Amino acid sequence: MKKLIPSLLISSAIILLSGCSEDNMGGDSAASGEKKIKYWVAPMDPTYQRDEPGKSPMGMDLVAVYEEEEESGEKKILYWVAPMDAAYRRDGPGKSPMGMDLIPVYDEGDGLSVKISPAVENNMGVRTAVAEYNKLWRRVDTVGYVDFDENKITHIHLRTKGWIEKLLVKSEGERVKKGQLLFEVYSPELVTAQEEYLQALGTSNRRLITASTERLIALGVSNKQISSLKKSRRIKQYVQVYASQDGIIDNLNVREGMFVMPNKRVMSLADLSSVWILAEVFEKQADWVKEGQGAEVRLSYLPGRTWKGTVEYIYPSLNPKTRTLKVRLRFDNADESLKPNMFAKVTIYAQPKSGIIVIPREAVIRATQNRVILSLGKGRFLPREVVIGIESGDWIEISHGLDEGDVVVTSGQFLLDSEASLKASMKRMTAVPEKKMEGMSEKSEGAKEVRGIIQSVMADHKMVNIKHDPVPELEWPAMTMDFKVADDVDLNSLKADDKIFFDIDKMGDDFVITSIIKHDEMRGN
Structure with a gap:
C-alpha cells in the first residue's frame, strides 16, 4: 500500500505537467494566429495615421488597421486629388491650395470608375436615389397674363358722325349697369332721320314708315327711343346712348365736346365675371396640351390662393421669335380678384405617362451628352450616359441608360463626374492604343519649345x-493644365499672362517643365 501511493503521486504529476505543456502550446498557437497591426487611423479621416493607439483630432479613438485586412480590403491608391479642383493631384496625402484635405483615388482597373473612402464620401455629402418604374404627369409649368374675356366685351361706336355733348362716365374702370346712360350725342344726320320718321307717320304709308324706322335703327337709335319719338312726335336734338351690359369702362377715348367719326371707338364695356389667361407653352410641350384639360393659376400678390380653370383654346401657330405656343385658359372670376394684365404662374395638367423609369431631376448632369453618376457600392462610382424624356416637377424620365434598381447620385455628383472625366482624359493622353502600337514607334517622352500663356x-x-497650344509629340490637344517645374527653373520672374516657350520631359509618372523662356526674350535673341 505504501508503494502504491508514491506511484499515484508520480502519475498525477505527469498528467498535470502534460496539461500545462498543452496549455502553453495552445497559447503560442493563439499568439501566432493574431493579425499584425500595421497602423492606427482616425475613423473620420483616413489620412490621419499613427503607429500606436490614441485619439484623433476630433477626440475619437483611433481604429486599428491590420496587414491582412488592408491587403484584402484596400485597393491601390493611384493619387490624391483636391476636393474642389480635380486637376490638382499629388502622389501622397496633403492639403489643397484651398487648405482642404486631399482625397485618395483608387485603382479600380476599369479606367472610368472612381473610388473614395467612406469618410470622404460622408464629408462630401453624397446622397443617392434608386431608379424605379413609375408614372409621371405631363405637367406644364409656365407663365401667362390675365386678359379680358373677349366674349364679354362690348365696343361702343357711333353709326354716324357727331359731337359728344354730355358725357356721364368720366374715367376708365368706372362700373356701370346695363341700361345706364353713358353719353348724349348731337348729330345732324340723326335729327334728319327723326324728321323723316315723323313725316312718314303723318302719311300713314306703311312702307314709308317701315323704311324710316329701319333707318333710325341702322343709325343706332334704340326701339325704346323710337317708341318715345312716335308717342311724343317731338324731334330730339340729342340722342342718348345706354350701356348694353354690366361691366367696367375700358378704353375711354372721348371727352365732352369732341367730334367723333364712326370709325373711332368711343369706349368699351368689359365684364370681369370671367377672364382669359394667355399662357406660353414651349414647343417641345405643345403636343401635351389639349382643350378641356384642367389648369391652375397662382398670383404673387395673393400667396397661397389657387384658381382652377380649363384650357379653352389652343392657337394654331407658334411665335417665330420665342418658339412658344399660345394657349388660352378661362377662369371664373366672381370676386374680380384676377385683373387684366396681371402676371400669373400657370400649371396645366396633361395626361400621365406610365411604365417609365424615373429618377430625381437633380441627378442628371446636363451637357452635350446627358449623364448620371452610378453608385456601385463600397465607395465606387461610375459615370453613365443617359437619354432623358419628359420632366414633371422634381422627377425626370430616363428612356435609355438605366435599369430599375440602379442607384444614382443626387448630391456631390459634379465632383465625382469631374474626377472620372479627368481620369479618362489622362488615360487617353498617356495610353497608346494597341492598333497604334503595331508597326509604330512609341510616343515621345517630351517636347521642345511648346508655346503657352501662364495662367497662374x-x-x-x-x-x-x-494654357498651351497642341503638343503633337505627346498627342495632346490645346488645353489648360498644371505642370510641375524642375528645381533649377526660376519662377520668380514669371507672372500671369506671360507668353512663354517651354520644354517638357517625362519624369516618372509626371511631365515636368525643364526650361521656360519668355516670348519677348526669345524674340530678342
Whole structure:
C-alpha cells in the first residue's frame, strides 16, 4: 500500500505537467494566429495615421488597421486629388491650395470608375436615389397674363358722325349697369332721320314708315327711343346712348365736346365675371396640351390662393421669335380678384405617362451628352450616359441608360463626374492604343519649345498653370493644365499672362517643365 501511493503521486504529476505543456502550446498557437497591426487611423479621416493607439483630432479613438485586412480590403491608391479642383493631384496625402484635405483615388482597373473612402464620401455629402418604374404627369409649368374675356366685351361706336355733348362716365374702370346712360350725342344726320320718321307717320304709308324706322335703327337709335319719338312726335336734338351690359369702362377715348367719326371707338364695356389667361407653352410641350384639360393659376400678390380653370383654346401657330405656343385658359372670376394684365404662374395638367423609369431631376448632369453618376457600392462610382424624356416637377424620365434598381447620385455628383472625366482624359493622353502600337514607334517622352500663356504661378508648390497650344509629340490637344517645374527653373520672374516657350520631359509618372523662356526674350535673341 505504501508503494502504491508514491506511484499515484508520480502519475498525477505527469498528467498535470502534460496539461500545462498543452496549455502553453495552445497559447503560442493563439499568439501566432493574431493579425499584425500595421497602423492606427482616425475613423473620420483616413489620412490621419499613427503607429500606436490614441485619439484623433476630433477626440475619437483611433481604429486599428491590420496587414491582412488592408491587403484584402484596400485597393491601390493611384493619387490624391483636391476636393474642389480635380486637376490638382499629388502622389501622397496633403492639403489643397484651398487648405482642404486631399482625397485618395483608387485603382479600380476599369479606367472610368472612381473610388473614395467612406469618410470622404460622408464629408462630401453624397446622397443617392434608386431608379424605379413609375408614372409621371405631363405637367406644364409656365407663365401667362390675365386678359379680358373677349366674349364679354362690348365696343361702343357711333353709326354716324357727331359731337359728344354730355358725357356721364368720366374715367376708365368706372362700373356701370346695363341700361345706364353713358353719353348724349348731337348729330345732324340723326335729327334728319327723326324728321323723316315723323313725316312718314303723318302719311300713314306703311312702307314709308317701315323704311324710316329701319333707318333710325341702322343709325343706332334704340326701339325704346323710337317708341318715345312716335308717342311724343317731338324731334330730339340729342340722342342718348345706354350701356348694353354690366361691366367696367375700358378704353375711354372721348371727352365732352369732341367730334367723333364712326370709325373711332368711343369706349368699351368689359365684364370681369370671367377672364382669359394667355399662357406660353414651349414647343417641345405643345403636343401635351389639349382643350378641356384642367389648369391652375397662382398670383404673387395673393400667396397661397389657387384658381382652377380649363384650357379653352389652343392657337394654331407658334411665335417665330420665342418658339412658344399660345394657349388660352378661362377662369371664373366672381370676386374680380384676377385683373387684366396681371402676371400669373400657370400649371396645366396633361395626361400621365406610365411604365417609365424615373429618377430625381437633380441627378442628371446636363451637357452635350446627358449623364448620371452610378453608385456601385463600397465607395465606387461610375459615370453613365443617359437619354432623358419628359420632366414633371422634381422627377425626370430616363428612356435609355438605366435599369430599375440602379442607384444614382443626387448630391456631390459634379465632383465625382469631374474626377472620372479627368481620369479618362489622362488615360487617353498617356495610353497608346494597341492598333497604334503595331508597326509604330512609341510616343515621345517630351517636347521642345511648346508655346503657352501662364495662367497662374504657384511658386511654393513649384508648379505653374499654363494654357498651351497642341503638343503633337505627346498627342495632346490645346488645353489648360498644371505642370510641375524642375528645381533649377526660376519662377520668380514669371507672372500671369506671360507668353512663354517651354520644354517638357517625362519624369516618372509626371511631365515636368525643364526650361521656360519668355516670348519677348526669345524674340530678342
